[in-house]
Amino acid sequence: MAGIEITGLTKRYGEHTAIDSVNLVVEKGEVFGFLGPNGAGKSTTINQLLGFAHPSEGSASVLGHDATEELMAVREQIGILPEGYDLYPRLTGLEHLQFAIDSKDGTDDPAALLDRVGLDYEDGQRRVGEYSKGMKQRLALAMALAGDPDLLLLDEPSSGLDPTGVRRLQEIVREEQAAGTTVFFSSHVLGHVEAVCDRVGIMRDGQLVAVDTIAGLRETANATDRLKLTLDPVPDVDFTSIPGVVTAEIEEPVVDIACVAPKAKGTAVIRAAGAGSTLLDIRTEEPSLADLFEAYTTSETIPSSDSSGSNSPSDNSGTSPAQQTIEEGAE
Ligand SMILES: Nc1ncnc2c1ncn2[C@@H]1O[C@H](COP(=O)(O)OP(=O)(O)OP(=O)(O)O)[C@@H](O)[C@H]1O
Numbered sequence: 001m002a003g004i005e006i007t008g009l010t011k012r013y014g015e016h017t018a019i020d021s022v023n024l025v026v027e028k029g030e031v032f033g034f035l036g037p038n039g040a041g042k043s044t045t046i047n048q049l050l051g052f053a054h055p056s057e058g059s060a061s062v063l064g065h066d067a068t069e070e071l072m073a074v075r076e077q078i079g080i081l082p083e084g085y086d087l088y089p090r091l092t093g094l095e096h097l098q099f100a101i102d103s104k105d106g107t108d109d110p111a112a113l114l115d116r117v118g119l120d121y122e123d124g125q126r127r128v129g130e131y132s133k134g135m136k137q138r139l140a141l142a143m144a145l146a147g148d149p150d151l152l153l154l155d156e157p158s159s160g161l162d163p164t165g166v167r168r169l170q171e172i173v174r175e176e177q178a179a180g181t182t183v184f185f186s187s188h189v190l191g192h193v194e195a196v197c198d199r200v201g202i203m204r205d206g207q208l209v210a211v212d213t214i215a216g217l218r219e220t221a222n223a224t225d226r227l228k229l230t231l232d233p234v235p236d237v238d239f240t241s242i243p244g245v246v247t248a249e250i251e252e253p254v255v256d257i258a259c260v261a262p263k264a265k266g267t268a269v270i271r272a273a274g275a276g277s278t279l280l281d282i283r284t285e286e287p288s289l290a291d292l293f294e295a296y297t298t299s300e301t302i303p304s305s306d307s308s309g310s311n312s313p314s315d316n317s318g319t320s321p322a323q324q325t326i327e328e329g330a331e
Pocket residue numbers: 013016017018019036037038039040041042043044045
């Protein structure tokens with residue numbers, strides 16, 4: 001049984017299609033990052049998983065239960081940190097937590113949950129109306145963890161968190177995964193996603209345009225590695241004539257080379273040395289998730305490969321829109 005299984009999921013608001021024929025399988029125990037620009041359809045998809053709205057077409061199941069028809073069974077097993085959660089200003093943090101524990105028939109110690117998200121017991125005794133934004137976010141995360149859920153659904157969990165809070169969140173995600181919990185979360189903080197996710201899915205204009213590991217996305221996007229050579233002097237060498245080098249920009253004393261073939265880096269170093277230059281420094285950079293995000297969400301043609309249709313670690317039968325241009329994909 002999958003953690004999440006989404007099949008042909010479409011949601012229309014009047015004439016507007018918010019999500020369009022989304023297919024996705026997230027395996028149990030997987031940490032899955034759900035990405036996309038503003039308005040791409042992430043919250044709409046998550047809301048369908050939470051049974052907040054009926055799909056126009058298709059279906060979504062969570063831990064084997066239909067998200068719409070078996071809402072209560074789903075809710076009992078999952079922890080939710082939704083976008084725009086409601087907290088009650090007059091109630092204390094501890095009262096919120098006790099409510100969350102009771103609603104799951106849980107046995108958690110509220111003080112331990114507070115500690116887990118980095119809130120003091122004294123914070124827990126204060127009314128939530130006095131909380132800062134980050135404290136509210138920590139409390140909402142603690143509420144999602146109540147009742148030892150089998151699946152965590154987190155919409156922008158790092159919103160409002162300071163760097164210590166983000167690190168704590170990452171530790172919690174890893175601890176939960178080690179305990180067998182499936183974690184599905186949307187985030188615009190790509191460094192955080194990169195740090196904890198097994199795979200990511202990228203939404204664009206309501207469609208799921210990529211599902212893969214970050215290494216897989218790098219391969220499919222044919223994204224360039226960067227090689228920065230600090231040379232004394234910068235030689236009169238045409239680095240772009242090296243097979244695999246895409247661009248070579250000189251900003252004395254640095255030559256910044258973008259290349260698609262790993263071998264090109266070694267050749268560039270040998271050519272520079274052969275021209276009599278002393279190599280003062282060498283740096284290489286792989287494309288970051290932010291670079292990949294840009295490639296998948298702003299370029300006219302969505303990167304694709306034979307394997308880009310795989311939307312599950314064990315399933316190669318997905319329906320990612322390979323070879324599809326944005327114009328063709330838009331409704
Ligand atoms: N209740 C609604 N009524 C009408 N349109 C809606 C509604 N909810 C969402 N939409 C539209 O659906 C599209 C997807 O919105 P959604 O909130 O899912 O995006 P998102 O990827 O979560 O964006 P963000 O990163 O800004 O949170 C947007 O064009 C939005 O305007």
